Amino acid sequence: MPKTNIQTLLVIGIDTVAIAKSATNASYKIYAVDFFGDLDLKRTCFSYKSMVKQKRGKSCGKMKSKLKPEIFLKMAKALLKKHKIDAILLSSGLDDDFEVLNDLNGIVPILGNSPEIIRKVRERRGFFEGLKRLGVEYPVTAIVENVCEAKDVAEKIGYPVVFKPAKGFGGANIRIACNSGEIERAFNQVSQASEDVLVQKLVDGVHASASFLATDDDVKVLTLNEQLMGLRSLYQEEPFGYCGNIVPLKCSGIVMERCEQIVKKVALYFGLKGSNGIDLVISKDGKPYVVEVNPRFQGTLECVEKVIGINLVESHINACLHGSLPTIKKQASIYCTRLILYAPKRVVAPDLTVFPEIRDIPFPETIIEKGEPLCSIITEGKTRDISVLKAKKLAKSIYSLLHPA
CATH class of the missing domain: 3.30.470.20 (ATP-grasp fold, B domain)
Known part of the structure; x- marks a missing residue:
């Protein structure tokens, strides 16, 4: 696929704003399939579809209940009926959904790793076996199916241990067990998110x-x-x-x-x-x-x-x-911080367009549920501490603008 043939790109994933902006800066025509459908994505793309339909006075809901990877595929097909798209760029959210990735790649080529390569690094058994052959260190890991297996593995590798879903993203549904009395609770919580559960040395x-x-x-x-x-x-x-x-x-x-x-x-x-x-x-x-x-x-x-x-x-x-x-x-003469802010309670989104450092901007007066992403902050500084301090100060200002829904 010669570069001269690539003019239009479809960005797919949970949060596509940064990729869409980067691609736009590189003079590509951008379409997006996204979970949130934020205001700055709308301003960046020629056309987009999102799982959340942000409207004044309406709740954006909970990601856990709304996020369905097959809907990304459905929305992509809808865009492709109306627009010619040359290639797909992937964001987060589809790493472990190999059937969806295969279907997408069959419609428009994914530019980057093929679904087969993605499967190789995301299927945990094969991935860790590969690391072992390479002599690359990784936390001692086992896949378990029940509490008894989990206890046996934890005793062998030593506490504390981490329980993780075999599929997932963003650090969700990960729990620590510091002793045998915490195994059942940790396993039960994680197994609700994934059939296969990883037990890993912390x-x-x-x-x-x-x-x-x-x-x-x-x-x-x-x-x-x-x-x-x-x-x-x-x-x-x-x-x-x-x-x-x-x-x-x-x-x-x-x-x-x-x-x-x-x-x-x-x-x-x-x-x-x-x-x-x-x-x-x-x-x-x-x-x-x-x-x-x-x-x-x-x-x-x-x-x-x-x-x-x-x-x-x-x-x-x-x-x-x-x-x-x-x-x-x-040379790395600056530090850059990104903070993702979450809603402290059920809140009404303020107008955040006045802050040049804000990304993933919700539509003003939409309702963000407790614990759901509110926005992101990007700040720079000559040192790590200066960059972080700027981000924290801005976060404090944004939280002060929030009102309960």
């Missing part, structure tokens, strides 16, 4: 991610990122729920080198292509452990672009179609 350390670009025979690590998870100050109700990131991660050169070596091994072994992310935990002694691969654009996109000065969608397309990786001219 690695105490810094939650991080690596953003990288890959071709058939080369890999470029763009940034290591600090992940923000389970922040009660942002009213995130999930203990491991995604709350944003700080780019780049402050770490030693040795840790950076170890992470880069791991990323290159994993990317080339599994045949990853284009923009991808790998979630890591870096232990207190500086050892990186691979947690999972996100085989598509990540929530760090805008921060990565600001820190290293590239257009990530353009770079992704060049990597996928031409096997070329960008030259990073800009």
